[in-house]
Ligand code: SF4
């Protein structure tokens with residue numbers, strides 16, 4: 001295997017952040033490939049072309065996509081059947097790129113231009129009102145490209161930073177509450 005950086009490997013991944021490879025996003029998968037802990041054929045959105053690109057970069061043999069991780073299929077986007085949405089907000093946290101807009105007890109909607117088609121919002125919906133739809137015509141966002149991949153990568157990075165900040169703030173709040181309780185008891 002050629003000595004290449006994680007960044008070089010990551011640059012060849014689609015950035016849908018779908019986790020189908022078994023890792024929590026494209027970067028962790030790139031890191032696993034770099035450390036020879038993962039095979040290069042685990043990314044269904046990248047498909048056979050993605051495997052060929054990785055094989056060339058790493059100077060290893062290309063293998064068929066491992067279908068245990070999913071199959072290659074045309075790009076889809078999520079659509080919320082709005083009249084069925086109960087506004088539970090459960091689809092918001094799983095979306096890696098914040099492509100869903102909505103608030104508690106309000107109808108939610110997907111920003112199709114931002115949706116990576118990762119499908120991570122589908123199963124958390126308790127009323128099954130999120131469906132994946134193939135891109136069929138020019139009214140829908142075009143096929144996946146480098147511009148969209150870069151946008152998704154940045155959005156995911158921002159979401160991770162925000163989630164980390166919220167986690168830290170929550171921990172600090174709990175710590176303060178515990179200290180306050182301790183003072184009351186003493
Ligand atoms: S697109 Fe999905 S399967 Fe491919 S590397 Fe990124 S997270 Fe993994």
Ligand code: SF4
Nearest residue numbers: 095115116118119121
């Ligand atoms: S809306 Fe759903 S399918 Fe689209 S990016 Fe967000 S979680 Fe993935």
Ligand code: SF4
Nearest residue numbers: 085086088089091125
């Ligand atoms: S999970 Fe389903 S019901 Fe809940 S807000 Fe999202 S789309 Fe609406």
